[in-house]
Amino acid sequence: MRVRTAKQRAQRIDLNYFKHAHGMKKWRILLSLALPAAAILWVSAFAAAGSRAPYSAGPVSSAHAFAEMRCQVCHTAAAATAGFRAHTTDTACLSCHDAPKHAANQTPEPACATCHQEHRGRVQLAKLDDGLCVECHGDLKTTQGAPKVATAVHGFPSDHPEFAALKSGAQDPGRLRFNHAVHIKDSLRGPNGPEKLECSTCHKPQLAKGGVRAKGPATTGLIEPIKFDQNCARCHPLFFDERIEQQAPHVTPDSVRAFVQQALVGYIRENPGDINKPDSAFRRVPLNFPRPAEAPARNAQEWVARRAVADERILWNKTCAECHEREGSAAAPASAGASAGALPLPAYAKTNMPARWMPKAGFDHTPHLMVRCQSCHAAEGSTRTSDVLMPNQAVCATCHASSTGALGRGTARAEGRCFECHQYHDWTQSKPVTPSYSLTDFK
């Protein structure tokens, strides 16, 4: 049995033990000094190298990546704060970018960085969350005058107003007589026999100016406006006289008249024997009663005058009027070199076909080309020019949904945030930027 004396018990404790730190305590003290020192050294090393990399809140946007390592390009020390604060000011942004005002009567506009938040990775700074727009447009106020747009919009399509072109009572302002339903029916009579027109036969993507781009389709995203020569002339030729193989040009009536006169003069000069031939041209005019045959013309001038009246009657009343709405007579018969007895020159309404249906928004057809046109545009049932065939917002909302707020992100829908269609800055007011950097500033 182990027996310990009082002396042995006393000797069990080394009375000087507290004077020597044990291993664990030593390490703790050592590391407590070394780690903060290492951290400060790490920061100091960057400072010594003139680098601000550790303080970067993240990679900058793709557009600014070229200046990512040159913080001072954007973070300029303000004199007002004795050079300490180096927040990015609007001045720094505006030294490279022209950013026209959003609207003349908008409430105080935010600083650039309020909306365009940098250091969020290689993103596009123009792709903003709806919240930034809704801050004003959720309850729109203006500095003067009443707002001209909806005053309470919080997202698409939740309370986004219907597109202006589709609001109640809105009509296509076009004045060209056109029947979509007729043109897309089967077995349409074509120049070479029956044919079936597709939407794309007439409506083609508008090519961007400047030719082919390095990558991507060289289109503007819009549809090329309809032009007679390219889209109509194939099936609607402007022949005006059975003797003449030429078609009248698709120009103003006075120019057409001049062309007809010139064509007839040229014809009779080459065929003087036709002056005394009986006139059968009236057969082409759709009249209810046959006209009595007129006496042969006495000379070439009379023949041309007679033929011009007959040809113009066909043109003004049938050929042109098939598509163009007549608005009366605009000019005296004697104008444009017409002979006595000539018909008055007609005046046709301007076609007024809208080139863009959403003046306050943008739409790009290119990414939508895989969808059948008639999925969005109800052309099959359209018989009148005044029918608006633009899809309404409910059609857009089939695919596009807003993703406002933290929980809305990642919704399995196509992009539906404001920037997808709208632009904040009024780029019609843009001005050229004065260059203030050289390439070495970014190296």
Next chain:
Amino acid sequence: MLIDRSHKPWGIATVAILVVAVAIYVPSALGSTPPSGGSLLGLVYGIAGFGAMAVVTLLALRKKFPIWRIGRTKVWMRAHLWLGALSLPLILMHAGFLFGHGLTSILMWLFVFVYLSGFFGAYLQHTMPRRILRDVPMETIYDQIGHVRKQLLDEGDTVVANASGALQVSVSAPGQARPAEASAKAAANALASVMRIGADDTAPLREFYTKEMRPFLERPSRNHSLATATSATAAFARLRPILPEPLHGAIADLESLCEEERQLLRQERMHGLLHGWLIVHVPLSFALMALAVVHIVMALRF
């Protein structure tokens, strides 16, 4: 420090602050512009979070100067636990639950490590002292373990010398001028014992001690056969039948010495766990605070 009923006010206050913070944060986060470090709300959370971190870190200073009249250490410790628990959620809300980039990212990860090591430490502080009390009844002051071990070795030598005569053993601790054989007093006692018991009878005891037990006492290892109670009991059980009855008392003493050594081993291991986490927690905390100050200055600048 045990988290018991006395912590109730701290716990209630912490939960209340957290609930208020979350209640303010959630609507803002779900709204149009979620708060970030630079937003007004984010700054409020950042200031509150850093304040909590600073108070928590000051515990080390409070411990360093125990005589300062700046509140009882117990209160500081409670503040350390509860404000420490509160600090990470506040900082996460400050950062919009993003870990950021560069220094910010390092800070966040450091904070997570410090936070988790703190939780681990609090858990150990709750459980380990009881386990030590239960599993190490012969517990001694941790810093005394080396000293006690030397005494155990001396005691073992004495027990064997008393039973079987002087031991020819090598020096156990380098640098220490211990005699190559047991002390003179032990040798004198041994002489009396040897006169009573034949030398051949004690040979197995001497052999067992010098080859098995003494190395264990000299260089304790958890891999040694005597490091586990079962194998040690078996070893001593094998020894008893081959030794004369009068030596059984010495065997019991040796067995008791082995048990004490095993408990010292266990205490070492448990103490390592109980205090080892501080090697991670404390230095990382200081590094975190140093970098947090840099972060604040640079955030205000940029």
